[in-house]
Amino acid sequence: MTDLPTLDVRNLRVEFPGRHGTVTALDAVSLSIGPGEILGVVGESGAGKSMTGLAVQRLLEPPGHIAGGEVWLNGRRIDQLPEREMEKIRGREIGAIFQDPLTSLNPLFSVGRQLVETIRLHGGMSKSAARTRAVELLAEVGIPAPDERVKHFPHQFSGGMRQRVVIALALAARPGLVIADEPTTALDVSIQAQITALLRKLCKDHGTAVMLVTHDMGVIAETADRVAVMYAGRVVEIGPVADVIARPSHPYTRGLMGSIPTLGARVPRLAQIDGAMPRLDAIPPGCAFNPRCPLVHDRCLRDRPDLRPAGMGHAACWLDSTPEEKAA
């Protein structure tokens, strides 16, 4: 990794004020992604993984807002930029890929027109140059017969091909950062593998930093370089993907790994984490995982653990702390 990460999120806090008090959706989230690196962000629904991606793009639904922390993109702080400045960054410096390729394309315009619009908006090219570029982009994402397909409308594409078009759109302005939110969830397994391989290839070819948000640990295992595991709006563990999978440090990550049925061996009973993730307005004091943790001790109920070195990465857990620390 170079000295300057493409994306650097420091202590990000997102709040949703409401009638019944303020809900903290993200709390002290810190992560960074270097050029050409894929960071997987994994967690259960409501853990805040999509929220992290939206907060970075400043696309939070009001009344949600960034209440603390900093977001740095290529050495520039963007969390306080005015909306007009942010509009220039979205699409040009941050590309976005969403879960459902059908809703992220305009059904009334041909994909060529949508690509040309995006390319011209960010690149200032002539119409014909943009058209050529659109065909190149479609070819790059592996769409057969791009000269023909560029004239087609979204409904004429299959799910996998549509997601390729969305990827082409996200990459149109050659952004340094791509945020892909569940890009393969709506697709069948055989197509899913095609899309993750494509993402990986494009990221490596262009040195793009990718934030890959997904609930599927299998996709992370095959695609990401590092992984951040989120729980109740916090990052509980972050580290190299192979290391987190083989030797998870946080008890939540361990439970999560045990609960995934694998193709390898059949076990009589899957490991299960009893209970469910707490609601964001009822996060217990101390470690948010303490009601479900099999290894809980006094300190977990009182103090909230910060990310600290564990294995090859970092984990937010009191478990490896010294006896004095546990007593503190």
Add this chain to the structure above:
Amino acid sequence: MTASAHIAPVASSALTVSAITQRFDVSAPWLNRVIERKSRLFVRAVDDVSFEVPKGGCLSLVGESGCGKSTVARMVTGLYAPSEGSISFAPGEGGKPLSVQMIFQDPYASLNPRWRVFDIIAEPLRELKLRSTEAEVAARVVELLQTVGLAASDGRKFPHEFSGGQRQRISIARALAAEPEFLVCDEPTSALDVSVQAQILNLMRRLQDEMGLTYLFISHDMSVVRHMSDQIAVMYLGRIVEQAPTEVLFANPRHPYTQLLLDTIPDVAAPRRDREPSTGEVPSPLKPPSGCTFHPRCPQADQRCSAERPGMTALPDDSRAACHRVAEMLERMV
């Protein structure tokens, strides 16, 4: 469950499905057909599917979206009448046909939001007159709630007060209320998070052991299917392309489509980052390819595959596959 469940005698099958076909009319409206001179259009969502589910066992149907697996589930539960073929259940207790219940995919859509959980679970008891007095109904509901790992006090709540996993537990309790011997589970965990999925899968296996239930399990997730089932049938475009005991299928997949499925699934335990993804996509079921419907994507396809539809070839290890290559290999061996 132990390994002995895999060699359960097939003789006592709970469900026998023979050569069922489901055609759906997807024609344009009458006026359009007249003006645009279009003919009627049918899609064969399920085409000549046969299988048996042994008593106390679990057969899984796997395949990608649109392969017809959910249609088979709906035909088995009687929600659709088959266009051709027959579905018969073995006699259950008291000589009546086995009673069948279904668990649906989406626990947000399958529970009535205006009913309290108690009434949701009590409905089958009252409708089928399984308990005579209201006090007995109440006692049974509490028992069912506890069976699926919920508290008796949860009966007073409404479905929206529960998480997805807890709702799926309510669906299971409701299905169990009718005292079924056969459960059809249509993607029961695909709307759930993995840690919750593990809870529900463990619960379903415990219930199977305790109550001797028979499952027809529908899923697109090979690893879930491997965990749950004794037998697996792989479907592609409305047909079963391969059926085998679970361990045989995973150790030795015969059909090229099964091989493709097993190759492309990302596995946490053994990620393959450098593999070449398969090309191509599932064709439209409206215009299925000729011969073997998998031939346009198959690496082993030849002219015979595009001309002639392969029949089922039974293999010595209890598996069967619909593939010319498998049949040819068997001929060479004999």
